[in-house]
Amino acid sequence: MFVAQGHAGRTVRSCDGGESWIDDTSDDDAIRCFSDGFDCDHHPGAGKGIVYGRDHFFATFGWGMPRGVLRSTDGVTWEPTLEGTTFGGLAYGNGVLVAGARNARVTADQGATWNDAVDTTLEGWNVxxxxxxxxxxxxxxxxxxxxxxxxxxxxxxxxxxxWHPMSFPKGECGNGVQTEGGIVAGNGTLVIVGGDGMACRSTDGGRNFTSHRISDGTSSQAVFDGSHFWVWARGTAYRSADGASWESMTTTPSVDIGPVAYHPTLGRFVAVRGGWQTWYDGQVFWHSDDGVRWTVAGTFTGGHPIRFVSEGWAPPSERCPLP
Structure with missing residues (x-):
């Protein structure tokens, strides 16, 4: 199953590999982001990250104005687990959920309890x-x-x-990573892709990084499909096995990928159109089995900006059977 997170508290899920998107809800469907002075980037409903861990999806909302972390077993019904604060994304691994902040919060029991703030030693305050x-x-x-x-x-x-890396090319790595590029790993390599088209990779567990140019800029987030790293710009897919050497391929059609996720069991990418003012009537959901040839989803409704997509599992139901 895929669950997408957007602004104004929006979530929407697909139970059939991105063919259709259902259970599309938000805090207020009537508002229009970035119209008449409504700043969805700085709002309690600002979508800041969604991940799957064990038996829950976790999403964090709020930037500039606090909200917190919510969890769901089905991607539809959400309950708060941590309130009155903001985070720059979430990360789940080895049974631990980290809410990203200069002073991070950590839970090892699926959000039932959270530890006191942990000083990450990040130089700045904004994650x-x-x-x-x-x-x-x-x-x-x-x-x-x-x-x-x-x-x-x-x-x-x-x-x-x-801890900090021993070497990290300052000024070259992680630029524009808030909604584009990303942090991915595979083939023994950790790669941080910036929205400026620069990839920084580490082959020694994050101790040392080197920078490598992909392109002049990318529009999408980054994913790893089990064998290759992927990132996209308008009409072009970039693929690499090692994070250093990248090949480019022309997409069919000339899509402008933004938020994207890969489902390893299905072997499928799903994506939402990226760029500015590409929501509501201009919003498009796609899916692809090879990262190059893309198909418009059969059923979806344009709405508030989508910021992230996650894949995970939910108990099968009549409305959402296993694909």
């Missing part, structure tokens, strides 16, 4: 992206945020003890 990746000895939590002279990165094996 721009958070992720757990299968890198290092047993996986790593990675946070990218503001820093001195460029984005800063901190890493942790357990979410409570954080």
């Amino acid at each position: 721009r992206r958070s992720a757990w990746v299968n890198a290092g000895a047993a996986g790593l939590f990675v946070i990218v945020g503001d820093g001195d002279g460029g984005p800063d990165v901190v890493l942790s094996e357990d979410g409570t003890t954080w």
